[in-house]
Amino acid sequence: MPAPIDFYFDFSSPYGFLASQKIEALAAAHRREVNWRPMLLGVAFKATGMAPLPHVPLKGTYSMRDFLRSARFHGIAYRQPATFPISTVSAARAYYWLQGRDPKKAVALAKALYNAYFAEGLDISKPENVAQVARRLGVSAEELAAALNDPAVKEKTKNEVDTAVAKGVFGSPFIVVDGEPFWGVDRFDQIERWLAQGPF
């Protein structure tokens, strides 16, 4: 089995959401596993000086249109959240906490959180909404609420995000295959060739 694919994403990223709907099938077609790694765009923005898309004149307007069109292009159900973007630190902490206990369930939680935000319109910046989504997967809401305030979980999440940015992860989605970085769901064609043929 070759090395897993690193899949970095922010839970508030539309293109990350689209990628999340496609990454497992792409990886499986090439007998790879996916290492889901939530990151925080806000931390990356501090390193790059970039800003959330809706805050960028002209590009923001275009992007709102492109989110919807790209979702239709990929055949993925998508609803632009009323509150956008949002802080996703609680969602990321919930993921990394659960990953330490049950990695498979942590991935299921990541998918469920993405779906809650981009299909149901649930504001997952709120810890109680993260807990609500986790409860559907059989995770104790009380344990999750405690974990979100656990300094060790905070530290683990911070380390994961800082390490990602230190490695050059500046956007979402950001996919690393055998050390080769690919930014954007619009690099899936290049990722596919890389997985099929190796370096080009």
Add this chain to the structure above:
Amino acid sequence: MPAPIDFYFDFSSPYGFLASQKIEALAAAHRREVNWRPMLLGVAFKATGMAPLPHVPLKGTYSMRDFLRSARFHGIAYRQPATFPISTVSAARAYYWLQGRDPKKAVALAKALYNAYFAEGLDISKPENVAQVARRLGVSAEELAAALNDPAVKEKTKNEVDTAVAKGVFGSPFIVVDGEPFWGVDRFDQIERWLAQGPF
């Protein structure tokens, strides 16, 4: 014949160069013509607050790698210019001047300028290098040199670029099909579907 495709690009844009190598074939396959419209990213950056890719931490490093890999992916000969990015106002003025005299030759000049910069490594920020490229196409270097200093040519170029930015053109390449905007050579898959099927 349906309306032509508007193809906006900056002569210093690697992704614009890649798009320039593909746009005519894509348009012709759908019986469209291409309206080549050089713009100036520097003017767009003033509107958006964005910066040239090499100036952006992390993203700049990634982009230099992505330029080369994307060129290989598309099978396009590409050499990263030693001086990058550059001012392309002379190249844009040369284009818009020639367009007023011989639109077909102006497109040939655009292709030749892109090739000179991204394949030959000629610094086309220099008016004398723009003239050298134009001379190969049978354009008088003296007339071109005069045109680059002609206030009417400067005004025409400024108007074209300002109008583009006012319409929301913030990057390169930027392609508009029947009013629908597409940013990036990585939107060619969506453009192709739009041309084939209409709006989606």
